[in-house]
Amino acid sequence: MARAGAGVAAAILRNWPQFLELESSAEPPCAVILCGPGNNGGDGYVVGQHLSARGWRVEVLRELNHSHEGAAAHALANLPAAVEQHGFAMAATGHRPDIIVDALFGIGCTRPLGTEYLALFGAVAARPPRPATARWRHIPKVVAVDCPSGFDLDRGVFLAPEPPRSLDQEALTEWSTDESRRHIATDLCVTFHLPKPGHVLSALSGQRLEIVDIGLPGGAGKDAAALADLPKQPHALRLVDPVRGNRPKAFQRWFQSVTHLDKAAHKYQRGHAIVLSGGLGQGGAARMAARAALRIGAGAVTIAAPQSAVPETAAQINALMLRPLPDSYTLRGWMEDDRLRALCLGPGLGHKRAQEMVPAALWGKRATVLDADALSCFGEDPQVLFNHLHEDCILTPHEGEFRTLFPDLAAELHQSDRLTLTRRAAERAGAVVLLKGPVTVIARPDGCASVHPALRERAAPWLATAGAGDVLAGMITGLLATQDPHHRDILGAAELAVWMHVEAARQFGPGLLAEDLPDELPALMRALFA
Template sequence: MALAGAGVVAAMVKYWPQLIELEESADPPSAVILCGPGNNGGDGYVVAQHLALRGWEVEILRDPSKLPQGAAGTAMRSLPDTVTVQDFAMAATGHRPDILVDALFGIGCTRPLSPEHLALFTQTAARPPRRGLARWRHVMKLVAVDCPSGLDLDRGVFLAPDPVSPKDTDAFEQWSTAESHRQIAADLCVTFHQPKPGHVMSAIAGRRLEVVDIGLPDGPSQDAASLIDRPKTAGALRLVDPVRGNRTNTFRRWYQSITRLDQAAHKYQRGHAMVLSGGLAQGGAARMAARAALRIGAGAVTIAAPQSAIPETAAQINALMLRALPDSYTLRGWMADERLRALCLGPGLGHKRAQEMVPAVLWGKRATVLDADALSCFSEDPSVLFNHLHPNCILTPHEGEFRTLFPDLAAGLGQGKDRIEITRRAAERAGAVVLLKGAVTVIARPDGCASVHPAIRERAVPWLATAGAGDVLAGMITGLLATQPPEAVDLLGAAELAVWMHVEAARQFGPGLIAEDLPDELPALMRSLFL
């Protein structure tokens, strides 16, 4: 608890160093700390001690009927006399602080905040600023200890008050507004030992996230709520963020472990991938996917297009190969070529052509990426698709496509349900890997092994929300799968690497990105990470 409280203060001054300069001034920085009855509140009392010793004006708000025991009680009794301690009822009185510290409820919170607790945030924020302060000090900063109170760290969702209860109706309506959400969203969240699922599932958990070492034993925690890099075993939960420390060495090992590239390999040993294209004037998405597959590592990539689209496609490609694909019977015949390791269907394919080609490809039992039209064409009866799937398939829906395939499961998306568990159940039902795209992408295998890839906070890339970006991602996964020998296909691993590189390429390119920029950004990204 002592290390946790000290770590919170260190993180505060790290992110807002301008407050340090005020500690010896006539108007020192001020903090209001909301302390709960448990160990999270104990952390808050330690924070108060450190801030008071630094010369801050510190006020604690607590419920006198629920005082902490044990170590938290000891921390409470050790408060300096300069700290003002008041009841929750005084939340609206006084001046607005520079920082509001949320130490009400931390990890293990499984019930919604009460309307009274929610009011503490809005009432403190509504306090008038102290006169004569610089304008930047009028904006109160919110710091969450461990996590924002009311956040379920296992599932990554906020627990809103129950609207069924009449006394909570007004609080629930207030919670539902964007302004109310902003009141409780932390500017900085300081957690301990390692991040948990809730920390990486939502930016509301903290616009900045700081992880503090509190002296726990080295190595992965065995707590099921912990989100760490784990082996790809059934039921495991993995964080797709392995490039830490020495980025070059780490990425090189990661890329090599997925692609198994040999310096003496020829193009077909590196892997042959095929992307099916739509008809005339519909081939752009397939061309982007195919180019991405080639850029990321496949030795050869073929676009299979209808005869009518051959001249158009041929005029726009060079390194990519091209074959005319008239019907599914022809496609089944191509499956006799053992050099063909991975296929991508969906980008710009068209519903009618997808309905014909998907069963033929799945009959071949190759590593297969199904995206876009290859998913939405089965919206009327998803079981038709599921009956054809095999373990070497990966579905890559965005939320709209996910809703057409799994309407009952998708009902929980955006309504406080567990995004990880929803994706796991979808993968189990489909009997294939499911990649649910979004700012927080979840990838799950039928055995429950799942990975979470957050593109939030410092890795946020809003310019990646552009037409065709998903087609490129499908191609990247296909290219990585093509590099893997048929007897050792790692769909989850290929998807993790592709999703991470997809975001990193977009970050490296920057605003103004369009989807066709992504494949050609991959060489520069890999060069920066390899060399």
């Protein structure tokens, strides 16, 4: 607790260094700390000790009639006399602080935050500014200890409070849609040892997230990747960890573990992938996917196009190979070639062609990536698709395609968590499911799942552009092509591709087009293989 509280105080000063200059002034910085009845409140008391020792004006709001136990009681007893202590009824009394510290309820919260607690934040923030001091006219920064109160760290969602029973239907609807009743926005979240699932499943846990080492084995300061090195066992939860990936040597080991690339291998030992294309004027998505597959490591990539689209496709490719694919019987015949290791179906394929080709591709039992049209074309009866799937398939839907394939699960998207939904979808489909979004979740049928956050400092909003998902499908296909057909790791390939997809976008920056992504991969890998 001593280390945790000290870490929160230090994080406040790191994130808002302007307060350092004010600590010895006539009007020092001010913090109001909301302390709950458990150890989270104890952490808050320690934060108060450290800020007060630096010259801050500190006010603690707590339940005065509550008796703490253990470490929290010790922390309360050690509050300096300069720290003001008041009951929650005094939340609106006084002047507006610079910082509000949320130390009410942290990890393990299983019920919604009561409206009486939510009201505390608004009451403190609405206090009048200190006279003649301009800086107190701003909205106070909110710092959460471990997580915002009322946040479910297992699922990454806020637990919605129960509405008052007196509300009529119209008022009930307004209550249900008013997000401000559920939580207060948090500027900084400081957690301890390692991030928890909820921290990486949602940015609602805080606009900024800091991890403080409190001395536990394998923590933030022990060079261990949070969740990332867990074995791919049933029901395991893995974090596709940006910290690990940014270390070149670690990335090289990661890349090698997924691809098993041999420096002496020729192109077909590195794997041959096929990307199916749509008809005339519809081949752009497939060409981007195929280029991404080749750039990321496949030894050879062939675009399979209908005869009508062959001249158009041939005019726009060089390193990629091209074969006409008239029908599904021809595709089944290609499966006799053992060098063919991976297929990608969906980008720009068209519904009619996808309905014909998907069963034929799955018949071959190759590593298969199904995206876009290869998913949505089965919207009327998703079970038809599920009946053809095998363990070496991966479905890569965005939320709209997820709703098409799993309408009953999708109805819960707004009120449940992406991790549980993706796991349930993978179990139903009998294949790996990758649910795309700012937080991408990948799950196997056995419950092993990975979370990849593109949040906070790793956000890449310019990835929300047409064709970016097609490129990701191609990257996964290219990585799968490099793998030994007898030792495939579908989940591992998806994890690596998703991480590199975001890194390539961040490296390019704003103005990104999907077609820029494949050509950004060489520079990314040069830097990481340096």
